[in-house]
Amino acid sequence: NVEEINLHDNQLNTLLCKNKLWNYFKKVKKIDLSCNLIKKLYYNVNSMNIMTIFASQLTSIDLSNNLLTSLKGIEQCQQLIILKAKYNKIDDIASLSSLQQLQELYLEGNNIMSIKDTLNTCHQLHTLSLQDQQYGKTYTNPICSDIEQYIKEIKQLKQLKQVDYLKKATFITNQQEQLEEKRKVTIIEQQEQQQEEDDNDDDDDDQQQDQVVK
Numbered sequence: 001n002v003e004e005i006n007l008h009d010n011q012l013n014t015l016l017c018k019n020k021l022w023n024y025f026k027k028v029k030k031i032d033l034s035c036n037l038i039k040k041l042y043y044n045v046n047s048m049n050i051m052t053i054f055a056s057q058l059t060s061i062d063l064s065n066n067l068l069t070s071l072k073g074i075e076q077c078q079q080l081i082i083l084k085a086k087y088n089k090i091d092d093i094a095s096l097s098s099l100q101q102l103q104e105l106y107l108e109g110n111n112i113m114s115i116k117d118t119l120n121t122c123h124q125l126h127t128l129s130l131q132d133q134q135y136g137k138t139y140t141n142p143i144c145s146d147i148e149q150y151i152k153e154i155k156q157l158k159q160l161k162q163v164d165y166l167k168k169a170t171f172i173t174n175q176q177e178q179l180e181e182k183r184k185v186t187i188i189e190q191q192e193q194q195q196e197e198d199d200n201d202d203d204d205d206d207q208q209q210d211q212v213v214k
Contacts, residue, residue, distance in 0.1 A: 004030045008062075012036040015050040016043060022053050031061040034084070037067040041073030054119055063088070064106075072097045085110070086132075097121045098162060107131040116153045126156075126161040147179045154166035 005028050014040060041063075043049045055076035060174060062084040070087065070092035080099055084106040090113040096102065097118045102128040105119075112130065119125060131140035144150050150171060154163055163171040 003027055004032075004033045007036070008032045009035040012038055014038070015041065017048045017050060017053065021052070022048075026053070027057060028054050029057055031058065032062045033066070034062045034064040036066050038063065038068060039054070040068065041071065041079045043073070059101075069111075075099065093118050100124065103127065105129070107141065110141050112141040112143055114143055114153065115117055116156055119157055125159055128160055129164050131164050136210070147175055147182065151175050151179070168185070 001125070003026050005025065013032065013036070014059075015033075033050075041051055051073055055078070058077045059079055060082040061074075061077065061080065061155065064084050064086040065089050067086075068085065068088040068090050071090060072092065072095050074080070074083070075095040075098045079101055082099055082104045082211060083096075083099075086106050087109040089111055090107065090185060091113065092114065093107070093112060093115070096105070099122055101124055102122045103124050105122075105125060106129045108129055108131055110130075113127075115130075117134070119128070131138065131144045143153070154168070154172065160168050162168060166174065
């Protein structure tokens with residue numbers, strides 16, 4: 001009885017199944033679909049696809065490095081504990097709100113703007129990652145750019161214990177320090193800009209005085 005399937009890097013562009021042999025893998029709990037060309041998880045309810053075949057018992061799925069823009073269809077996997085969907089183009093995560101068993105969620109490198117109205121219903125979720133560094137490059141989401149808002153939304157998720165590979169308390173402290181540093185830089189830039197404007201005004205005054213003397 002097979003419990004794990006690895007379809008990593010197989011140029012798959014669909015989850016539709018034409019071969020009925022897939023029905024013999026009904027006990028699969030973990031599947032790796034990373035590094036493919038998959039664009040969607042949702043298909044017609046009558047279609048035979050990998051998601052519907054394994055949905056009832058799937059506990060872990062890796063969808064990283066695909067072409068997904070939405071996680072619609074993932075709500076079929078009500079037993080899901082671990083979801084990896086890093087490095088896609090995902091901006092719609094509404095389907096996650098029904099995953100009551102979800103504990104670990106990895107979404108670095110997507111287009112997510114907010115999490116507050118989705119993940120607050122995932123009461124078992126203790127690990128969340130929306131940004132990470134790999135080989136000197138940062139993979140993030142738009143939500144992470146607004147540090148103040150990001151901290152606020154993370155604080156609202158009381159069930160979280162680990163955020164962006166750090167303990168939640170450490171993450172919040174680090175983010176607050178970054179926010180304070182950003183504020184300091186903004187103040188310095190404003191002061192420098194004001195000084196430059198003052199210097200320009202002084203130069204204009206000097207030129208006017210020179211013209212008067214002449």
